[in-house]
Amino acid sequence: GAKTMIDEGLFTKFSIDEVYAMHNIPGMEVGTFATRKGTITSSENLFEISFEGKGGHAALPHMTKDAIMIGSQIISALQTIVSRKLDPVEKGVVSVTEFITDGKKNILPGNGLIKGDARALSDKSNQIIEKNMRQLVKGICDAYGVSHEVSYKTTCPVTLNESEQAESATKAAMTLLGEENSDGDCEPRLFSEDFSIMSAVKPGCFVLMGNGTTGSHASPLHASNYDFNDELLVIGSSYWTELVEQQLK
Structure with a gap:
């Protein structure tokens, strides 16, 4: 308001x-x-990470690029930003709040969308969080051979x-x-x-x-x-x- x-x-x-x-x-x-x-x-910084792999039958995982596996690794990796990339005297938070895929109980998903909220007490810390988020997502998606997009928007300074x-x-x-x-x-x-x-x-x-x-x-x-x-x-x-x-x- x-x-x-x-x-x-x-x-x-x-x-x-x-x-x-x-x-x-x-x-x-x-x-x-x-x-x-x-x-x-x-500050409040809302992020969205989307990636496109290859879905398939749950019994044939070797023929897919499983969005669940890729997304899980991204989510885990994001938790290292504050603990390993931010100066310990600084404070920050990276919280994943949504993980959405297009899979079913017998279908491995090919597409994933991760949403969340990052907080920082300085512009410098915020830049570190965003930079490392983009690097981590790119590295994981490149390793699995899937395309990706990252949106990171500061809604409140x-x-x-x-x-x-x-x-x-x-x-x-x-x-x-x-x-x-x-x-x-x-x-x-x-x-x-x-x-x-x-x-x-x-x-x-x-x-x-x-x-x-x-x-x-x-x-x-x-x-x-x-x-x-x-x-x-x-x-x-x-x-x-x-x-x-x-x-x-």
């Missing part, structure tokens, strides 16, 4: 000096706050918090929640946010609020049993009021 809002005139129709956004975090105590200067969330806005956001949290509940130098997270598109236009800060540490309030984001903690409605709205009053003084 951020890009659409910008395209429709968010920053031209309104006088905006700073931008802020908030996200709840399962596993953090309710009433706690976290943010940081610099990179706070990763990293979210960068400006120092001044991060300090202001933390100050408001300390006033509202107390210094002991306000972390102004948290670890970056490997989820992504299209708020990054807004903060690339105007200086801003992305903040995190605890959703709870037990039950469904602590379940991972997007999990089927995740539940938003309604206690945050009061905390979150109070935080925005505190921040606005502070910044307008």
Whole structure:
């Protein structure tokens, strides 16, 4: 939604000096706050790998170029990118989320499609992930004599918090929640946010609020049993009021 809002005139129709956004975090105590200067969330990079082999009868594998075998090797190889190609002090994720073929229970597939999601906390790391993904896929497909295509698209850049806005956001949290509940130098997270598109236009800060540490309030984001903690409605709205009053003084 951020890009659409910008395209429709968010920053031209309104006088905006700073931008802020908030996200709840399962596993953090309710009433706690976290943010940081610099990179706070990763980029999101969606990839698709398609390859065309040769299908055939399950009893005649030697006459095929089996997409299951080829795809399985690609998926396994992709997991070596972060562990062996990325500097250990950097963080990254390569997750395969779909593997689709045209086989049947007695037919070996010839065509395969692998889809997934890669995350990185810097442009450099993202380039390393993409470069090695393309190299690995090419090497495996060449070894089996099959054609392939790789699509790698960044849908959200990293979210960068400006120092001044991060300090202001933390100050408001300390006033509202107390210094002991306000972390102004948290670890970056490997989820992504299209708020990054807004903060690339105007200086801003992305903040995190605890959703709870037990039950469904602590379940991972997007999990089927995740539940938003309604206690945050009061905390979150109070935080925005505190921040606005502070910044307008």
